[in-house]
Amino acid sequence: MTTEENRAHHVHHATLQKQLHLRAVLLFGLAYMTPIIVLGIFGVIAVKSNGASAGSYLLATVAMLFTALSYGLMAKHFPVAGSAYTYVRKSLDSRLGFVVGWAILLDYLFLPLVIWLIGGAYLQGQFPGVPFWVWIVAYIVLTSALNVIGLKVADRTNFVLMTVQLLILLFFVILSITHLVSGSQSLVSVTPFVGGGGFSAIAAGAAVAAYSFLGFDAISTLTEETYDAERTIPKAIVLVAFIGGAIFIVVTYFVTLVSPGGTFDNADSLAADIAKTIGGSLFGAVFLTGLIVGQFTSGLAAQAAVARLLYAMGRDNVLPRRLFGWVSERFHTPVFNIALAGIIGLARFSSMSPHRHRSSTSVHSPRSRWSISR
């Protein structure tokens, strides 16, 4: 390191601060995952798996646990914010580590944008009179502000909104059960697990279902802000995959009982229609609120994660350190990186706007299309 680089390094001595416990990290992981989205893409997976959505999610959960356990082991050995970038760099090769970091950056950088677009589409479906960009800007400004102020505040917000999301999911399950009971249908069945298309259909559904799990890896970027990270982060990663998987399986099990089979006229908006069937139009609106809130917390977690990954790469000076490696002394957050993630959300939006009418025709299509194309 040259003396000039040394000086540059010492000028920015503010660092990330330890402030999260297991519960907070766990909820960030689940927020990133957005459990309620299982209902948003239920129709797509039901079609792919030929009515074996719960089986597809079971298979995907088992499959994803292998990756989660691997991530957990690496997070134990390298308690650093860089996630896979640092893991490969430290255990294989620094150049390869950069390439891996760069590759996951594509995902991390554009995920907040996708999340905000979907949230905006849900909101526009509900309030067609308000211009689409208003929702996007609102999402970005609120989320960025919370992330800049710091993880403590972001965590408190996340806690409240995740409680809302999980309660709405719980209501969905309870209403499904009462609907089944009032129709004197059986609550016990293997059909949601086996479907009508055999193992190949279950596997095809699982390939799509696997994308619902995105997020368990991202919490490794919060390592440097977590107490006792060598133990907390691995535990959190595996628990997020496990709890998320359990939620997906339980929800899809009961929803499949309400709406069995693998062919629907309305696959894209199936869950919203089910919500109205089991709980009336009031619950339909509550369900949509859950989706909107879910996109908000998802964006919050995704923006926090990309900011930390950029910070880990900036600190090493593989990305310009003055910008990417800078942590605000006042807030102890990588403000430039957070702002960059916000700006990308805006920039892409302007080129997306011509298509907004198409994406608003069905409030559920964006996420499902996205989940397949990723």
Added chain:
Amino acid sequence: MIGYFLRHRGDRLSPWRYILLPVIGAIIDIYLLTQLDSKALILGLSWLGIGIVYLLVLTRGLTREPPEMTAIAEAE
């Protein structure tokens, strides 16, 4: 992970956890990659191409190691 295992052979790490676990994980992840549509693959490969060019600039054509922050704590 396997690289870590090979470099820390003296530490008596379980081969089941450090070889089998990641190999199964990798097989599943590669399978998922093959399920992506062509547009996503083209986008991903283009991005990777830009990254490799940037890496070449950064390391002066792989003649230098990429820079690294000093003193990262590594827990064993």
